[in-house]
Amino acid sequence: MDRPLNIFTSHNSRPWAKLHWLDPAHLEKFMPRTLMARATLTIIVPIILVQVISTYVFYDNHWKVVSRRMAADLAADIATIQAVIENYPSPEQRAWMIENASQTMGLDVTLQFGSMLTGPTVMNGESDLADPLPEALWQALHRPFTVDLFEFRTDRLVSIRVQSEGGVLTVLVPRRRVLNNNTYVFVLWMTGSSMLLFGVATAYLRSQVRTVRRLAQAADSFGKGREGPDFPAEGAFEVRQAARAFNIMRDRIQRQMTQRTDMLAGVSHDLRTPLTRMKLQLSMMSTTSAEDIAALYEDLGEMERMLEAYLAFARGDGAEEAAPTDPAELLEKVVHRFRREGADIALEIANVSGPLAIKAIAFERCLGNIIGNATRYGKHVRVSASHTGPYFLVLVDDNGPGIPEAQREEAFKAFHRLEPSRNPMTGGVGLGMTIARDIVRGMGGEITLNKSPDGGLRVTIRIPL
Template sequence: MRARLPLPFVAQLKHLMPRGLLGRTLLIMLVPLVVVQAIALQIFYGSHLNLVSRRLSGAIAGEISYTVDIVQRLKDPAEREWALQLARNEFVLDIKLEPGAKLLPQKRINILGPEDDDLAQALTERFRVPFTMDWTSDPQSVLIQLQLADGVLDVKAPRKRLATGTIFLFVGWLVGSALLLFAIAAMFMRNQVRAIRRLARSAEAFGMGRDVPPIRPEGASEVRQAATAFNRMQDRIRRFLAQRTEMLAGVSHDLRTPLTRLRLALAMLPRTEDLRDDVTEMTADVEEMERMIGGYLAFARGEGIEQAESVNLALILDDVAAGARRAGTELEVNVPAELTLKLRADAVRRAITNLVDNARRHARHVVLAAAAQGRSVQVTVDDDGPGIPADKRESVFRPFESGSSGGTGLGLTIARDIVHAHGGEIVLEDSPMGGLRARIRLPV
């Protein structure tokens, strides 16, 4: 069976992964690069460098062993000095003998690299006597002391004969090349991601109904293709909205002409006892038809060509409340003095007016409230009416699905379209007043 990683480890690994495209792409490029260079370093360090270091250490230990053998065979001090001088000249070792001296214990200090370990191993194999090494006192030499039977042998070996400087050059090349490649990749990927982010911002702004200029295609061919497709989509949507608005405006005009003639004809009829009730009812029907035509036109027009700008939402809500009070509605307003955000004022006024009108048709008391919540503003319309069952709250947002008699079935539809066009959301909930709550969230 194939082994699987534990779920907590996978979740933690996903949590550590970068969220953005730039970070993930650079991680995908950096991890294989680091792994490859680590393998190359291990191959070099584990084979070539160790082999060279062992050979250099073995050569030094062999030269010292050869010198010690000669010195121990000679008993005359002059001959011993001649042998030590010969070793200095031939082996380039500063070597001398201290007769009768005793080797003092010394703490070994490890250095970076295998040189000290390899030299210690070579001396151990060559000599069966105590010895010490000092790699830190002299930056140019390595100080070696060996305890012989008749004294201490001091050897000062040149560090360059033991150190393999290529390791630092190799590590520097690995790190430098990795950083250079990473910087180049980050620079190019940043340009590609910048184009994608610009496309995302433009799409978000256009989805919220803002006037977005065409995007200049740049970056990789796929990103250019996406930007070009977005520009074409934007043009098609604008043409479609303009054509739909013009068509509905023409239909509305054509329908209002005969309705106007009917209104004039009804106004010219004599107000006799027999006709007064009929004329009143027919006049109300004509007004209802005009109101329905206006609602259909508003639904088709959507938000029109109005551009978003920074406005005080509190002033809009006060205007809506004033209109509802003029219509005889008992309405309470709980709104702070300042709620500034970027939106289309007329469209938002229409959406909230539709919600308030829907509430006042079914309730005696309505409460309009608003408050800032983090990076959004929440607007609520509460009433004490009968409310709407939970299983029917989604259906009332559909066009022509009026929840009451006398409505066009477009009020909530228009309100939701406007809120969604601003990047917000609208939901229907149970109200603390016992009726229905319409809650709107608008991003700041």
């Protein structure tokens, strides 16, 4: 028993294998990037298809039929005129025929006795008779003739010359009897209706896409930590549904952030209270040596620094709202603080104009962590800031040992220290870069590590304007 043919045995055997270009993943390469362009394309393509199909049907049926009928009617009139002139050769009868043709048929007829049609434009049945008018004239006359569309073009006349027995019969025909004017009306109607449909559809699509664009802007602003009112649920049903989901999500995230901030505030108070009591007890001790008391004070100070670092990492940027801030002034403030501590820092600020919507306290903490690391490992630090394209750019370079490329991403891990010792005075607690990245990303920016031209590490901060 023969087995049935399985068309799915191989990819090449599939009947639709050659239609791989219809795959959505393949078509995505050729699709426009924006929603407005894609929606407009879904309107333009059907309009063009309708135009092409309608034009084909019109030219293949209506235009050809009408043109043949007009050519046949004109050929019949000319054949009648020629037959009357040849069969009734008296001057009175010819004059009557010519006058009657002018009044009833709109044709200007003249007869040149003894003339002959010559030249390459003469059609005698052996020429190309694909056009409706020459074909109809040959079928009605079976005599040599010429058709000239340009000799009397300014008078909107077409010249037709026919070889008759007595000479050349010249007939001047109005162009409206030869050319089908419905073609121009059809083209104008199709173009006008398409433009009107396209304009109405574009205006409607623009209003729909505008809502989606505002939703994207609201999500982008919220991701950068900028507060704003609830997004209005308007537009199509799917857009309203997405707007309501976005508002619910934003409220849930804000509620969780508020609860976390309140919890950390309570934890901070509870942990600082016993540390304060321990300091007070140390200050009241009289039997303990001054060296031991100093060591205990140092341990307490280390515990406070570690506690502040942990709380700063867990708290993030807290409930601080983004506000217009002069970034150049903020940089000068941070750099001046480290200079007072003896750090060698060069500050370069160029092309920085106008305030920037950032969380000033959080960004100051971020800059402090990064510049602090640079001064800890390098003897000379260079800080530069500028507006580069759509970003506010900050570069922090040092001449320290730097970080190997394979370990740069590990520098952002929480509690991860590249410095081998566990001494917080030399390596911190491993949260500085983590906090800095969280702050920068919370404002929609990015922070990266690269090799510095000064030989050490370059920290690049990009904040969108």
